[in-house]
Amino acid sequence: MVPENKIDSDIVRDLHRVWHPCTQHKDYETVPPILVERAEGIYLYDRQGNRYLDVIASWWVNLFGHNHPRLNEALTAQLDKMAHVMFAGITHQPAIDLADALVRLSPKGFGKVFFSDNGSTSVEVALKMSLQYWRQTGKAEKTQFAYLKGGYHGETLGALSVCGLDIFRTKFEKVLAPNLPVDGPDCFRCPYGLQRESCNAECFEPMEKTLCENADRVAGVIVEPLVQGAAGMMMYPPVYLKKLQAICESLEIHLIFDEIAVGFGRTGSLFVCEAHDLQPTFLCLSKGITSGYLPLSATLTSDKIYSAFYGDRSDLFIHSHSYSANPLACAVANETLKMLTENNFLQTLKPKIAAIKEGGKLFDGLAGEFRQTGMIAAMELVKDKKEKFSADKRVGYQIFLEGLKRGLFLRPLGDVVYFIPPLVITEEEIAVMLTTARDCIHAVLKKG
Amino acid sequence: MVPENKIDSDIVRDLHRVWHPCTQHKDYETVPPILVERAEGIYLYDRQGNRYLDVIASWWVNLFGHNHPRLNEALTAQLDKMAHVMFAGITHQPAIDLADALVRLSPKGFGKVFFSDNGSTSVEVALKMSLQYWRQTGKAEKTQFAYLKGGYHGETLGALSVCGLDIFRTKFEKVLAPNLPVDGPDCFRCPYGLQRESCNAECFEPMEKTLCENADRVAGVIVEPLVQGAAGMMMYPPVYLKKLQAICESLEIHLIFDEIAVGFGRTGSLFVCEAHDLQPTFLCLSKGITSGYLPLSATLTSDKIYSAFYGDRSDLFIHSHSYSANPLACAVANETLKMLTENNFLQTLKPKIAAIKEGGKLFDGLAGEFRQTGMIAAMELVKDKKEKFSADKRVGYQIFLEGLKRGLFLRPLGDVVYFIPPLVITEEEIAVMLTTARDCIHAVLKKG
Numbered sequence: 001m002v003p004e005n006k007i008d009s010d011i012v013r014d015l016h017r018v019w020h021p022c023t024q025h026k027d028y029e030t031v032p033p034i035l036v037e038r039a040e041g042i043y044l045y046d047r048q049g050n051r052y053l054d055v056i057a058s059w060w061v062n063l064f065g066h067n068h069p070r071l072n073e074a075l076t077a078q079l080d081k082m083a084h085v086m087f088a089g090i091t092h093q094p095a096i097d098l099a100d101a102l103v104r105l106s107p108k109g110f111g112k113v114f115f116s117d118n119g120s121t122s123v124e125v126a127l128k129m130s131l132q133y134w135r136q137t138g139k140a141e142k143t144q145f146a147y148l149k150g151g152y153h154g155e156t157l158g159a160l161s162v163c164g165l166d167i168f169r170t171k172f173e174k175v176l177a178p179n180l181p182v183d184g185p186d187c188f189r190c191p192y193g194l195q196r197e198s199c200n201a202e203c204f205e206p207m208e209k210t211l212c213e214n215a216d217r218v219a220g221v222i223v224e225p226l227v228q229g230a231a232g233m234m235m236y237p238p239v240y241l242k243k244l245q246a247i248c249e250s251l252e253i254h255l256i257f258d259e260i261a262v263g264f265g266r267t268g269s270l271f272v273c274e275a276h277d278l279q280p281t282f283l284c285l286s287k288g289i290t291s292g293y294l295p296l297s298a299t300l301t302s303d304k305i306y307s308a309f310y311g312d313r314s315d316l317f318i319h320s321h322s323y324s325a326n327p328l329a330c331a332v333a334n335e336t337l338k339m340l341t342e343n344n345f346l347q348t349l350k351p352k353i354a355a356i357k358e359g360g361k362l363f364d365g366l367a368g369e370f371r372q373t374g375m376i377a378a379m380e381l382v383k384d385k386k387e388k389f390s391a392d393k394r395v396g397y398q399i400f401l402e403g404l405k406r407g408l409f410l411r412p413l414g415d416v417v418y419f420i421p422p423l424v425i426t427e428e429e430i431a432v433m434l435t436t437a438r439d440c441i442h443a444v445l446k447k448g
Numbered sequence: 449m450v451p452e453n454k455i456d457s458d459i460v461r462d463l464h465r466v467w468h469p470c471t472q473h474k475d476y477e478t479v480p481p482i483l484v485e486r487a488e489g490i491y492l493y494d495r496q497g498n499r500y501l502d503v504i505a506s507w508w509v510n511l512f513g514h515n516h517p518r519l520n521e522a523l524t525a526q527l528d529k530m531a532h533v534m535f536a537g538i539t540h541q542p543a544i545d546l547a548d549a550l551v552r553l554s555p556k557g558f559g560k561v562f563f564s565d566n567g568s569t570s571v572e573v574a575l576k577m578s579l580q581y582w583r584q585t586g587k588a589e590k591t592q593f594a595y596l597k598g599g600y601h602g603e604t605l606g607a608l609s610v611c612g613l614d615i616f617r618t619k620f621e622k623v624l625a626p627n628l629p630v631d632g633p634d635c636f637r638c639p640y641g642l643q644r645e646s647c648n649a650e651c652f653e654p655m656e657k658t659l660c661e662n663a664d665r666v667a668g669v670i671v672e673p674l675v676q677g678a679a680g681m682m683m684y685p686p687v688y689l690k691k692l693q694a695i696c697e698s699l700e701i702h703l704i705f706d707e708i709a710v711g712f713g714r715t716g717s718l719f720v721c722e723a724h725d726l727q728p729t730f731l732c733l734s735k736g737i738t739s740g741y742l743p744l745s746a747t748l749t750s751d752k753i754y755s756a757f758y759g760d761r762s763d764l765f766i767h768s769h770s771y772s773a774n775p776l777a778c779a780v781a782n783e784t785l786k787m788l789t790e791n792n793f794l795q796t797l798k799p800k801i802a803a804i805k806e807g808g809k810l811f812d813g814l815a816g817e818f819r820q821t822g823m824i825a826a827m828e829l830v831k832d833k834k835e836k837f838s839a840d841k842r843v844g845y846q847i848f849l850e851g852l853k854r855g856l857f858l859r860p861l862g863d864v865v866y867f868i869p870p871l872v873i874t875e876e877e878i879a880v881m882l883t884t885a886r887d888c889i890h891a892v893l894k895k896g
Contacts (some may be wrong), residue, residue: 017547019562021768033539039530058534082487083741086506091481099465114467157606175625293531295771320469323743
């Protein structure tokens with residue numbers, strides 16, 4: 001245990017007062033939290049001036065680096081007019097511009113944008129809109145959702161009811177709505193012995209079965225397209241999504257794409273649905289929407305869905321948050337979208353994506369899988385192909401600690417070391433990031 | 449229907465693209481949303497320069513008026529350092545200062561602060577902490593929550609499962625966890641024929657019965673102390689809360705205070721629990737925490753609760769949002785708390801509270817009840833004491849429209865016209881607000 005008199009007094013105050021998310025505080029007895037004082041570009045700086053590369057973009061939110069002059073300017077320009085105003089009976093330019101841009105940049109089937117505060121609420125909104133839509137169109141028996149066992153969609157209790165990961169849900173199982181878990185793609189351990197580059201999503205079978213058998217009571221299906229983030233950056237091919245869309249259309253089931261993590265350029269395209277010519281019923285967006293500045297989220301849907309709520313006084317969609325469509329956050333989001341779409345920005349990612357692919361070779365020889373989708377990459381470490389490391393070895397956590405020593409802020413998911421850097425990272429910085437991560441891994445595995 | 453060529457083109461874009469919260473969009477055919485361009489002090493200004501007094505403080509969030517130089521400065525000063533950084537494994541000064549201040553200013557039983565993004569999530573956090581606490585201390589059968597039939601605690605599905613208002617929950621009933629609704633105080637229509645100023649909360653009986661009969665399976669009780677906001681600013685005396693705390697202590701039930709609406713000075717005190725010497729297990733805060741600038745919330749609890757999550761790797765509390773403890777929001781919250789606590793600010797509310805009380809006489813002669821708790825007031829309008837106006841008359845909505853004509857932005861809850869102005873409103877402005885509201889009411893009731 002680090003004695004308190006050896007720690008910065010503000011960190012001591014933190015240990016006494018703050019309850020951090022997803023943190024076993026006992027870990028702070030040996031390694032206290034880093035007191036980050038400022039951030040610039042892709043780097044975080046602690047009070048002592050130590051620099052850390054923000055490898056996971058501050059929980060996958062930052063796109064253009066910290067302290068970006070254009071985003072700062074967009075925020076302060078809006079601040080001069082107003083920070084916030086309620087969003088019922090009232091509207092404002094930043095929200096109108098943002099809704100308009102999101103509709104313009106996403107697949108053509110989307111016509112309406114509903115704003116809320118974070119990824120969880122954007123998912124709750126989609127679930128609630130789906131339920132109420134079926135209720136108001138004569139199919140009130142459609143009250144369940146299918147979800148993938150590796151899926152993660154947020155941690156409010158509604159979002160958690162479609163989460164497939166035990167670590168998030170087990171403790172709250174008794175209060176969760178009974179939805180339908182489905183075995184999803186697991187390409188690293190493909191039970192069909194196929195490759196994700198060449199398969200035909202044979203693993204779609206359990207989903208097909210579940211939906212066909214339960215079509216009358218299934219309101220919708222929710223998925224993270226292409227990359228299941230919290231599951232450990234599990235990656236699967238778009239053909240799975242094409243099959244899913246086809247069956248949802250034929251069985252009258254809503255398709256919900258949770259692009260909270262993968263949207264806004266992470267995969268190399270603005271949105272997965274747009275890049276692969278897919279048209280879900282609902283699209284949930286958050287994280288990168290403000291390039292890591294402020295909480296904001298959006299749920300996009302069609303004019304058809306909207307029209308079922310239009311007209312009768314009692315048919316309206318009742319869901320609100322005090323800070324819905326916060327003008328400051330919308331202003332930053334508008335600037336973010338401009339930066340993502342001008343000067344062929346997404347084209348500039350191509351050599352970076354190639355650099356990550358090339359850098360993946362650094363992990364050759366390690367047991368496990370290096371995988372990549374655009375600007376997202378992960379190295380899943382295993383004892384051998386058939387066996388994971390025992391959880392009490394905490395291999396991932398040891399690698400996190402090695403990263404801190406070497407100037408990387410990593411945060412492995414279990415034993416999956418992953419990389420979602422700000423999109424503005426350079427090819428040279430990618431090389432440093434991957435080389436240093438490899439060194440961290442080797443240092444930990446060598447210790448045994 | 450207002451033809452589109454008669455409306456500002458940005459409002460037309462709004463009507464095409466934006467889905468507003470808690471809004472029947474058909475209403476916008478006759479009265480489109482106001483395009484608010486800027487805000488200053490207690491006033492909102494639309495694009496044409498029309499001014500509206502922000503009577504309900506932008507959904508009860510604004511304390512110090514819009515565009516306040518000190519809050520703007522706090523925000524931009526933090527912006528110069530960093531807008532955001534993730535909050536696991538990392539900490540930062542604004543969050544530490546805020547947690548410290550909240551613990552210092554709230555009842556002494558609170559030791560830890562957990563940050564999230566909005567009121568709904570602060571409630572979800574309290575519910576989840578309560579459930580997990582009981583699970584980890586040998587009482588896993590405690591999985592239900594008691595709540596008041598007039599209670600409102602947010603609209604994510606977990607928060608909605610403890611909401612007592614049909615309008616919010618009926619459409620989603622099938623997916624809500626089965627909690628325990630309890631008849632609560634209804635002082636205007638007191639079934640015991642008593643007065644809230646002198647009663648002994650005789651209406652506590654149903655709560656006592658529910659808790660005694662279900663103590664083994666009740667994890668906690670959630671209430672909005674003193675004022676049930678969304679129910680129509682229903683107000684009840686502190687003796688109810690004292691009884692509730694006593695029984696929760698004796699039956700080992702967690703007490704959750706949702707002070708999202710009433711905290712931060714609204715009742716004339718910083719917090720209801722602190723003013724009335726009450727010690728709930730959890731305290732949920734949001735809305736005024738940033739004085740209406742940015743989404744942020746906090747769930748406070750005791751070191752005892754925290755300690756049940758400390759130690760074993762699997763006992764941690766797993767709940768996160770990407771923007772948890774957003775530094776910009778925390779910086780504004782710190783300045784808000786400074787302003788609330790310096791120069792005897794809360795003392796300056798006393799003459800304002802008296803002015804509201806005096807102004808209440810303007811509503812004499814109207815059927816219904818004028819009620820007040822500190823800086824919150826409401827005029828409940830009824831046909832007569834025994835009968836409400838028929839819903840299809842939309843008396844409240846008509847008053848809202850009259851308000852717009854007269855420069856007030858009201859938003860009645862049903863037929864309850866209420867007042868939660870920014871705390872910086874002056875006595876003169878209070879008089880204008882109440883007189884104008886009375887005129888709106890008379891204009892509507894005269895029409896029949």
